[in-house]
Amino acid sequence: MAPTREQQHWMYRNMVTSRKFEEAIAGIYFEGKTPVFSMADGPIPGEMHLSDGQEPVAVGVCAHLNAGDVVTATHRPHHQAIAKGVDLDKMAAEIFGKKSGLSGGRGGHMHLFDADVNFACSGIIAQGMGPAVGAALSRKMQNKPGVAVAFVGEGAVNQGGWHEAMNLAATWNLPFVCVIEDNAWGISVSKEDSTAISNNAERASAYGMPGVRIADNDPYAIFEAAGEAISRAREGKGPSLIEVETYRLAGHFMGDAEGYRPEGEKDALFEKDPIPKMRANMLADGMASVAELDTIEAEAAARVETAIKFARESADPAPEDALTSVFA
Amino acid sequence: MNKPNERKLTIARAMAEAVAQEMRVDPSVFVMGEDIGKLGGVYGNTRGLLEEFGAERIRDTPISETAFIGAAVGAAQDGMRPVVELMFVDFFGVCFDAIYNLMAKNIYFSGGNFKVPMVLMTSTGGGYSDAGQHSQCLYGTFAHLPGMKVVCPSNAYDAKGLMTAAMRDDSPVVYMYHKSLQGMGWLATEPGATVHTPEESYTLEIGKAKVAREGSDVTIVSVGMGVHHALKAAAQLEEKGTSAEVVDLVSLVPLDRDTIRKSVAKTGRLIVVDEDYMSYGVSGEVIASVTEHDISVLKAAPKRVAYPDVPIPFARVMEQYCLPNPDKIVAAFDGMNAA
Incomplete structure (x- = not known):
């Protein structure tokens, strides 16, 4: 099923919001970190994993989810959080380590949690799988509506925990979908050099569940495959696996010189930037006018600007707040 | 604490009774783990639950601790109250991320917006020649890492009250029960653990020590x-x-x-007994609790009777040589007086 006009507008809006958010973060990230780069300095200290290029996966999947559905995300979670509807002001403030952030600055960019939209992260590879499977179990046991989606990278399928969780989800026939964002790189090690097979969707057969691989970061194909998998989960027919060939347009983290990439790879990826591509597609298909898309882009930029302003102007936490919220 | 005609339970039965009583009144409580269904738990602590509550709420799992402990975290964040079993605490090595990076940190990382009400029950202890991958206590390992409460009952009365309190807690509780106290047909049990246990449901406050015996010359903490x-x-x-x-x-x-300090302030002497490894663990923490608070109460240097810093051996004579026992505690006191 192809996305409706309204769904395409939603997808494009969230892709653009995510990209503009990452661009804003990238600009601010280097503040205070020059002339000598130190990760510990500036208004956004710490590691920063940007999601530029991977937006189609988040929007193609989350277009089928509502606030009650559960998502677990990775160390590279911004696009997924935005598409799931995480509060952008509080998310920005969290990334700045402010008191008004999602967890008051305790988590930072790799640990975004928003209970209002059932969104959680783990910065450890594949470790969002268990909690997503558990949330799916919870819905099934309570006979409550809702599916759980675990987003992981292609490197996660080489973790034992990924396989354990896939087996558990299938054995218990849970409303669960695993979405693999295959950006071809685990930091500097290529998928080719680390993974026995090239199509991880084939691994679904090991767990008796459907698996599909989507080529070329195509938001429409992702939308269709996710729609099928999520409907299947909602109907009680069990879990599914989707792998998407996506593109990491940024480094693994900011400051990554990416010397491991073959020459010309990045240029070729930028040629396939999914955002201008979707814009062109929508215009060609008559799904949006230039004016509509310009408005969406302007509104997305304004939304990001508001969030960044909120984050910048928010107060730091009191240092001693570090000692609270350890227990419920 | 025992009187004639009063009902005595083993720790295993006390745990199972606490879970059953809570499951009857709270539909969000469920149990999962390896062999906790038909078998009733390798240590008997889920016996009878499958028959009463069925396989939906008493879930045997595959041997996949990372997946099912991680799943418990996700279920707990979604409104359930899972009681999960890690059959031997020694098995934490295959699943610790789910425990210390997810279970123990998600309340903090969410700024308290997610609760993680789950109980991770796990068996501890040796003394029966099961060697070094099935005999450890690891109290210090778990207690060291922030974000999880840790309880260790020494008798059935406490076991029942702690289990009920743990299931009602909105934070994760690691419930460590010792195999030699459990009351299993296949393993000798310390008789002192099987005590009067009331039939009605009750809770024991987590974080509260007990004076098990009053005295005036030396405090033995364990x-x-x-x-x-x-x-x-x-x-x-x-x-x-x-x-x-x-x-x-x-x-x-x-x-x-406070209870430790109050006792040592009274007796002036401290011996800590710990079946976990000596270094960097519970015994050092208990001593530091006294010495950094007020070292002047001590009439002698504190002593530790703990497991030496070696893997746990199989051979009976070697393992027994390493384990704490009453004679070693008496000897520690004698050494303290001689010094």
Whole structure:
């Protein structure tokens, strides 16, 4: 099923919001970190994993989810959080380590949690799988509506925990979908050099569940495959696996010189930037006018600007707040 | 605590009864783990539950601790109250990320917006020649890492109250029960663990130690099986004219430092008994709780009777040589006086 006009507008809006958010973060990230780069300095200290290029996966999947559905995300979670509807002001403030952030600055960019939209992260590879499977179990046991989606990278399928969780989800026939964002790189090690097979969707057969691989970061194909998998989960027919060939347009983290990439790879990826591509597609298909898309882009930029302003102007936490919220 | 005609339970039965009573009134409580269904738990602590509650709420799992402990975290964040079993605490090595990076940190990382109400119950302890991958206590390992409460009952009364309290807690609780206290047909059980246990549901406050025996000359602090060694040592010391006070920590996190300090302030002497490894663990923490608070209360340097810093051997003579026992505690007291 192809996305409706309204769904395409939603997808494009969230892709653009995510990209503009990452661009804003990238600009601010280097503040205070020059002339000598130190990760510990500036208004956004710490590691920063940007999601530029991977937006189609988040929007193609989350277009089928509502606030009650559960998502677990990775160390590279911004696009997924935005598409799931995480509060952008509080998310920005969290990334700045402010008191008004999602967890008051305790988590930072790799640990975004928003209970209002059932969104959680783990910065450890594949470790969002268990909690997503558990949330799916919870819905099934309570006979409550809702599916759980675990987003992981292609490197996660080489973790034992990924396989354990896939087996558990299938054995218990849970409303669960695993979405693999295959950006071809685990930091500097290529998928080719680390993974026995090239199509991880084939691994679904090991767990008796459907698996599909989507080529070329195509938001429409992702939308269709996710729609099928999520409907299947909602109907009680069990879990599914989707792998998407996506593109990491940024480094693994900011400051990554990416010397491991073959020459010309990045240029070729930028040629396939999914955002201008979707814009062109929508215009060609008559799904949006230039004016509509310009408005969406302007509104997305304004939304990001508001969030960044909120984050910048928010107060730091009191240092001693570090000692609270350890227990419920 | 035992009177004639009062009902005595083993720890295993007390745990199962607490879970059953809570499951009857709270539909969000469920149990999952390896062999907790048809078998009733390798240590008997889920016996009878499958028959009463069925396989939906009493879930045997595949041998996939990372997946099902991680799943418990996700279910707990979604409104359930899972009770999960890690069959042997030694198995934490295959699944610790789910425990210390997810279960223990998600409340903090969410700024308290997610609750993680789950119980991770796990067996501890050796003494029956199961060697070094099935005999450890690892109290210090779990208690060291923030974000999880840790309890260790020494008897059935405490076991039941702690289990009910743990299931009602909105934070994760690691419930460590000692195999030699459990009351299994296939493993000798310390008789002192099988005590009067009321039929009705009740809770024991987590984070509160108990004075298991009052005394005035020396304080012996321990937890779980060590409490029984301490009580036996206290009886031996009494014959020699020494009055020993025994403090049962009951909880390791939060640690009831006040009860420890109060006792040592009274007796002036401290021996800590711990079946976990000596270094960087519970025994050092208990001593530091006293010395950094007020070292002047001590009449002698504190002593530790703990497991030496070696893997646990198989051969009976070697393992018994390493384990704490009442004689070692008495010897520690004698050494303290000689010094």
